[in-house]
Amino acid sequence: MRAIAKLALGAILAVCLAADPALSKETGYIFVSSEKDHVVTVLDGTSYELIKNIETSERPRHLQLTPDGTKLLAACGDGEAIDIIDLATLKVTDRIDDIDDPEAFDLSPDGRFMYISLEDDGALGVLDMQSQEMVAEIEVGEEPEGVLTGPGGEVVYVTSEVANMVHVVDTESRELKANILVGNRPRRFAMTPDGEELWVSNELSGSISIIDPQTNQVIDEIVFAPKGFRPEDVTPVGVIMTADGATAFVALGRANHVAVVDVPGRKVEDYILVGNRAWNAALSRDNTRLLVANGLSDDISVIDVAKRKVIKSVPVGRVPYMVVIDD
C-alpha cells in the first residue's frame, strides 16, 4: 500500500517533473505548449536551443508525461483533442478526438485513466486511455480548470473557476464527495509531499487557499503582495513544490513575478522578477532550476533556484502556457 502511495506521489509530481526514473528514458528536453501557434516547442535541456516545433491540434495548453515516461500528452482546447506525442520521435503519433474543450488533466497513478476538465460542459471527464473512450462525466461547477489526482488515486480534485470551488470526486464511485468554497477563480493545485496540505491558487483573489484533505476544509490562506503591484495585478496560477516539501513557487501572472513560499511556515520569502504574465512553472528533477512560461512575452524564464534569480530567458512560440522538463 505504501509503495502504491509513493508511486502516486510520483505521479502527482509528474505534472511538472519527469516520471518514474526506473521506467523512463529521459530525453533531457524541455517542452513548452504555445496556445496561439498550435505547437509544442522542444528545447535542449542544457543549451536551451530549439530542437523542434511539434505541430499539434489547435490551442495546446496542459502538458503531462505518461507514468512510463515515453509519451507526452497535450490537451488541445480548440482542436478538441488530446494529442499524444512520442518522445523518441518527437511526433504526434496518436490523437484522442471529440473532447469538448479540454484544458487541464491529471492521470490515475497507473496511467489507465485521464481525469480531465471539460470547460464547456462544466464536467470532469474520465477518459479510459486504453479504449480512448470517455467512460464517465461528473458534473461540477462551470469552467472546471486545475485537476489533481490525490495520493493513492482514491480522489481527484478539480477547481471550478466560476463556482469558486474545489470539488472532491471519488474515483471509485465517480461521485462528488465534497465542494469546498475557496478564493475567486481557483486555477491550479499542488499537494505537499506528505499529502497533508492541498494548495490551490486563486487567480482573482491573488492568493493560495490551503485545504486539509482529511477534513476538506480551508485551513489557511496566503496572500501575495509583491512591491509595486496593485492587488488586481496579482493573478497567481501555476504552483509547484520542491520534492522535500520545503518550498513552493507560485507564478503570479500579470504581476510578472514568481513568489517563493516557505511551505511549513506559510510565508512568502521572496519575489523573483520574470517575464510578462507568468503562468505555469516546472522544476528540474534535482530542483536546481525553475522554468516559467510567460504568456505575454512569448518566452520562458530560467531561474537558478539557489540564487533565486533569472539566469536566462528563452523565446518560444506565441502565448506559452505550460512547461514540462523530461529529465
Added chain:
Amino acid sequence: MKTLLRTVLVLFSILVAVPAGADDTMTIAYLELTGDPRYRDKAVEARYLGQPWGRPFAGADAARRESKFVGSAIGVDFQLERIEGKDAAELIEGIKSLPGPPVSFVLADLPAQVLSQVAEGLSDLPLLVLNVSAPDDTLRQASCQANLLHVFPSYAMLADGLAQFLVSQKWREVLVLEGPLETDRQLVRAFERSAKRYGLEITEKRGFLLGSDPRKREQNNLALLTRGDYDVVFVADTEGEFARALPYRTLQPRPVVGTEGLAPLAWHWAWERHGAPQLNNRFRKRAKRGQTGYDWAAWMAYKAVVEATLRAGTTDFAAVSAYLRGQDIVLDGFKGNRLSFRPWSNQLRQPILLGTHNWVIDRAPIQGFLHASNNLDTLGYDQRETLCEQ
C-alpha cells in the same frame, strides 16, 4: 491581517453551511420594457457598434445556468423571473404581485427615465435594483438613488476609457461630430469632460443630421463635416445610422472613434483574455449570437447576486446586500480585474474594452493611467467629483 482572519472565518462558516443543503429560494426578477426602442428590429439587425444585438435577458439566463451548480451546493435555489411592462407602474406592479417570497434583487433593462421611476417606486421595499443597460451619467450623479446599483458602465467611464487610449496613441486633436439626440449630447458632454481630464484638444464640434437636403449640407455632407485639421474624429451617434457611413468618407485620412470605428465597450464577443472565450462560447451556444456589453451586464448583475449570497452564507437581504455593496467582494467579470461597487455612486468599477467590429484593440485603464487606490477608478466620476447624495 484582520481582513485575512475575517476571510478565513467567513470561509469556515460557509463550509459548515455547504453540506447542510437547506432549501432556500432566491428569486431574481428581470424587468424589461414593452416596445423598448433600443431593441427595435432594424437596429438589432444592423449590429451597430456599442448597441445591443438583442435583449440582454439572454445574459441573465446564461448566468442562471452557470449558477445552478453553486446554488445546489449551498442549498439555495436561484430563480430568474422575467417581467415585462409598458411603463414604470406596470413594472412595479409586476414586482409587487410576484407570487412566493418577496424579491430582493431586481435586474433592470430599462431606459434611464423608466429606470428612475421604477427604483423610486420600489424604494420602500427591502430590495436592490441593478441597472444593466442605461449608461446615463445623471443616474450615477445628481439623480442617484440609494436602492439603484449600476452594472453597465456610464458614459463617463466609456469616454474616459477612449480618451486614455487616444492619449496613449498621441492622437490629441479631436474633431467631434454630435448627433441630434439627447443621448448623443450626453455622450459628447461625457467626452468633453474626458478630453479636459486627459488633455485632449477638441478642435471643433459640429452637429450632424441624416439626410441629403442641400440646404443643410453643412450638417449632412461628410466632406464638409470633416474638413479641417485633426488627428481623429469622435462621432457621437447613439442611433447609429449616420456613424456607420462615416469611416473612409472623412475628408482627412483619419480614424473614426466613438460610436463607430473604435468604440469603448463593456464587453466584446472577440475578447480573448481572462477566460473570455469560454464565457462567449457559452453565450453563443444558447443565444445564437455574439455577446454584447448589455448581455454581459445582465450576466454580471446576476452573478454578483449569486457571489454575494455565496459569501454572505445566507439569503437574508440585509446581509447579502451589505456584502454586495461592500468593498470585500471580488467579482469576476472576465475582464481581468476584481470588480466591486463604488460606494459613492453605486457604479460597478470595471475595465472598458476598446473594440472594433471584430476585435478588441486595447483595454482601459490603459497602462500608465494610475489612481491612488484603484486604477479602475480612473474611469468615470471619482469620489471627489461625485454629486450623488444618497
